[in-house]
Amino acid sequence: MDANELLIWARGPGFDIALTIFVVGMLLRLLEVLALGKKPDLSAPRGSGPEGAVRTLIARTLPRKTVFDKEPLRIINGYVLHIGFFIVLFLYGPHIAFFESFLGFGWPALPSGIVDAISAITILSLIAALVFRMNNNVMRFLSTPGDYIAWAVTLLPVLTGYLAYNHLLLPYTLMLALHLLSVELLLVVAPFTKLTHMFSFAMARWYQGYQAGRRGVES
Amino acid sequence: MNDLTLGERLRQRGVSRRGFMKFCAATASMMALPPMMIPKVAAALEQAKKPSVIWLSFQECTACTESLTRSHAPSIEGLIFDHISLDYHHTLQAAAGHAAEHAREEAMKEHWGKYLVVVDGSIPMGANGAYSTVAGHSNVDTMHEVAEGAAAIIAVGTCAAYGGLPMADPNPTDAVSVEDLVTDKPIVNVPGCPPIPTVMTGVLAHFLTFGRLPELDHLKRPKVFYGQNIHDRCYRRPFYERGEFAETFDDEGARKGWCLYKLGCKGPTTYNACATAKWNEGTSWPVEAGHGCIGCSEPRFWDAGGFYQALSVPTSDVGSTILTAGAAGLAVGAAAAVLNKKTKGAAVANRETITIKDLSKES
Numbered sequence A: 001m002d003a004n005e006l007l008i009w010a011r012g013p014g015f016d017i018a019l020t021i022f023v024v025g026m027l028l029r030l031l032e033v034l035a036l037g038k039k040p041d042l043s044a045p046r047g048s049g050p051e052g053a054v055r056t057l058i059a060r061t062l063p064r065k066t067v068f069d070k071e072p073l074r075i076i077n078g079y080v081l082h083i084g085f086f087i088v089l090f091l092y093g094p095h096i097a098f099f100e101s102f103l104g105f106g107w108p109a110l111p112s113g114i115v116d117a118i119s120a121i122t123i124l125s126l127i128a129a130l131v132f133r134m135n136n137n138v139m140r141f142l143s144t145p146g147d148y149i150a151w152a153v154t155l156l157p158v159l160t161g162y163l164a165y166n167h168l169l170l171p172y173t174l175m176l177a178l179h180l181l182s183v184e185l186l187l188v189v190a191p192f193t194k195l196t197h198m199f200s201f202a203m204a205r206w207y208q209g210y211q212a213g214r215r216g217v218e219s
Numbered sequence B: 001m002n003d004l005t006l007g008e009r010l011r012q013r014g015v016s017r018r019g020f021m022k023f024c025a026a027t028a029s030m031m032a033l034p035p036m037m038i039p040k041v042a043a044a045l046e047q048a049k050k051p052s053v054i055w056l057s058f059q060e061c062t063a064c065t066e067s068l069t070r071s072h073a074p075s076i077e078g079l080i081f082d083h084i085s086l087d088y089h090h091t092l093q094a095a096a097g098h099a100a101e102h103a104r105e106e107a108m109k110e111h112w113g114k115y116l117v118v119v120d121g122s123i124p125m126g127a128n129g130a131y132s133t134v135a136g137h138s139n140v141d142t143m144h145e146v147a148e149g150a151a152a153i154i155a156v157g158t159c160a161a162y163g164g165l166p167m168a169d170p171n172p173t174d175a176v177s178v179e180d181l182v183t184d185k186p187i188v189n190v191p192g193c194p195p196i197p198t199v200m201t202g203v204l205a206h207f208l209t210f211g212r213l214p215e216l217d218h219l220k221r222p223k224v225f226y227g228q229n230i231h232d233r234c235y236r237r238p239f240y241e242r243g244e245f246a247e248t249f250d251d252e253g254a255r256k257g258w259c260l261y262k263l264g265c266k267g268p269t270t271y272n273a274c275a276t277a278k279w280n281e282g283t284s285w286p287v288e289a290g291h292g293c294i295g296c297s298e299p300r301f302w303d304a305g306g307f308y309q310a311l312s313v314p315t316s317d318v319g320s321t322i323l324t325a326g327a328a329g330l331a332v333g334a335a336a337a338v339l340n341k342k343t344k345g346a347a348v349a350n351r352e353t354i355t356i357k358d359l360s361k362e363s
Helices: A003-011 A013-035 A049-059 A065-070 A072-090 A093-103 A112-135 A137-142 A145-165 A172-192 A194-215 B006-012 B017-030 B035-047 B063-069 B076-083 B097-110 B139-148 B157-162 B197-210 B237-241 B318-349
Strands: B052-057 B085-088 B115-120 B150-156 B187-190
Touching: A003 A013, A003 A172, A013 A172, A013 A194, A013 B318, A049 A194, A065 A072, A072 A093, A072 A112, A072 A145, A093 B318, A112 A137, A112 A145, A112 B237, A145 A172, A145 A194, A172 A194, B006 B035, B017 B035, B017 B197, B035 B197, B052 B097, B052 B139, B063 B157, B063 B197, B085 B097, B115 B139, B115 B157, B139 B150, B150 B157, B150 B197, B157 B187, B187 B197
Parallel strands: B052 B085, B052 B115, B115 B150, B150 B187
Antiparallel strands: none
16 A cells, blocks of 8 residues: 555545544543433532632643642643644644534634644653653552553654654655544544543533532632 | 657757757756766767657547647757657557558567557556457557567556556546556656656656666656655745635635645645646646646545545545534443443442441451
């Protein structure tokens, strides 16, 4: 199978299969959590649940001083990684064309050179994240294979995209096919690793914030 | 007349020494040769004898011939093309029927082992090759017969090089490319739909100059012409870099000449010389005319999704996949939720009372 064939497969059947697994898997995981439900809380509320939920949604997006003071680099790296990934995913012209194809609307793209630089920063940030994990005894001890798999499948699309754009290592067509395949790998793996947090983070924060808010507890 | 060298023939046609040297310099630079090679190119071309060429047209649309016979006529490239002894070309030759076939057989006999074969069109293998026949011979039989005594084969056009449109899904005639069929001869692929005339004459000039075929890439294309992709040499590339894309063929971006990526341009995955060599005597080329590259010189470009679908957009319908998978996901999720509830209910129902005694280490 040559590069063109691989690209045709990755753009067609391959993407379909991966997207189906992603959507079904993600809904399965989220619905399972939602269906757990909770017992009716009969106590008189001491505060507002929704207010606490919104507060937590925001608060957990911002750095917490006590944690930040302890490991500022790791926290900053977390922001760099996430923001970098978002910019590369949503503000690169060809990616916008992809979203536009099924959303029906697009948005302005960033200059490719800037996205290129940001993807390089994101790659370095992901490597730094691994170094932080390996260098911290507690984190290393708590890490499961799932953590490393999640890390690898997140790195691969950014890395192959960067290599494709800059014509490094392999011919562009082959690298583009590998880039799409790595995205497909991410889609397949995401529902079954901690990468579910891309959706569940809001649910979790809402739930915990709501509980705390209702009890009048700071969160 | 047939014994004339290329130099003599060109002088006979009134081409000046200066004009000839200019052509040699252009050819040398086109083939990425160092300047010191120009006199060598000139000397070799000057002395080049008329090579015998047998041109086989199979499942094709004649656009390759149309393209090549109009190569910058009446320029020196055109004369180079005139210089070859086109002993058989059933579209161009005056002879017809048995006389034409006879000319081919004669040329083969006379130049056995030395003639060049140019092929345009794919070769149908289905129904024992009956989908395309010339003078009662199937294309596949002719290909094998003519290839046997060939010095080299030049597969002109994407059909001959990779199967092209006849091979498009579902490939009703079971079409194959030249290299699928002939494995024991040097083959050069000059893909394109049609290929650029100067690329074709460049390959011929190279053969006349050095007596061998140019350096090829992994798809058997001459590296000098197919070494870089359209996107990298595109004059609209700065717009891509700035994230400025035409969204439709008549919007402001299109009028300003912005990048055509979102309109389906396949420039990034297409390796050809259009962006530099251009068409019609260097007048223009598809992207300059306002239409994205369709990747016509790449294998299987015909099955690679819509021409107007951006390269980053999957060829399948993403929206309907999401909806279908979404519905399936809801059903699976609901089923899992019911199952989990049942398991939980059963566990609660069957729970055994445990006392502190049961938990003590001695038990």
